[in-house]
Amino acid sequence: MTAPAQTAAESTLEQLDGLVREPFSRRGFVMTGLISGFTLATTVVHGQTITTDSKGLVAGEVKIPTADGDLPGYRAMPDGAGPFPIVLVIEEIFGVHEYIKDICRRFAKLGYCAVAPELYARLGDLSKMTDVQAIVRDVISKAPDATVLSDLDASAKWAAADSKGDAARLGVTGFCRGGRAVWLYAAHNPQVKAAVAWYGPLGGSRTDIQPKTAADVVGDLKAPVLGLYGGADTGIPVADVEKQRDAAKAAGKTVEIVIFPDTPHGFHADYRPSYRKAQAEDGWARALAWFKRYGVA
Template identity: 30%
Template structure:
């Protein structure tokens, strides 16, 4: 069962969110979008998690710029995604994902996790380090984490990166490992940025399957 819900962030902003699964599901999780909006892929992640017994929610982070904005992964869509992402206030984005976690807590879930992709991977890290709303966080190819990797997470965190990702250099991964030596961090040598998304040309089925299994095992352990 999926539906659209309106959330209210702590600053009063109203945003939409895609929700899948039952409110009384065993587990709860925030699914955080890439720089392309709450795309069919992000919705499919929520649906897949719902089938596994999660109450999943994906907040629409671009609603502060343009309501219901969903962009293509290539061509003009990619160009506009980069421009729109650059125009977003990152503090506001954190408020919006926090609103999604608050919704799950208010629905009765005592343990809430997050899984984010690309921009969402960075926001998953920020939720883990800048809030105390989560019991576990997973990040797939989150660019920018290295520059914030000195911050101590308030919950267990698992990170996934592509070894061929030109957007996230190997030096970033080394920095994260140096600053967070006890963190679970996986690199998929033949995978590029966005390797988990079946709608992207960089999709890598083997890496996506392994990263998904590791993510689910990790989330099951902690939430």
């Protein structure tokens, strides 16, 4: 019997300290453009927010063709001839807002073509939603995994065809819910060279449209995965992270797990109080080294 979506929503909400939780939900409109600035779902923008300029880059909002229309997204790449290694950047649950855009620019400054598709554009307008409970219940829990994977495929194809990207050097990274998608995508697309999952949920409920957890696909991984987790993450038990590592090893998969002690969920999110500078910088350096080691960079 399919578990109710609210169970999965409650699990996600446990990881969202410092964010707005309003008593009433607000269903948004279908998105045709990206969020300007930061998500409205955060109670405060953290003082250590990183800002990366676009000097020497081609950066901005794009439209990514999919089977049922154009998906809004953000693309940043060097202003040069290419071809550039491609990295797909998968959002948290808050949309492709300034934090995700800045991550794309950080990659572009290092020579990548970074593309962040707005994977929830069909379900709600995250640029207007302030209620985290509504975002999880009305958008995240209703996003079919098959569509997410298909949109990532379309984004990789578009990056190679229209953005001077090198399809032979494809990487993927994602944060929170996007970290979960990293595990799924690494098991889905054999063209992925390397993947980096930042505190991506490993368990949770299974539904008809989200039939497998990240733990379920560990034996199907087609690319090396680096998992970056916090030892004080209240929503992802360390025991589950260690179990994922052990399952990957037993299956003969290339997986490296790093657990930062006394570190909360969302430690890379520099716009939120959960940000931990030292761990974020360490994780970023590890991510770049991972991409280099396995042929993305």
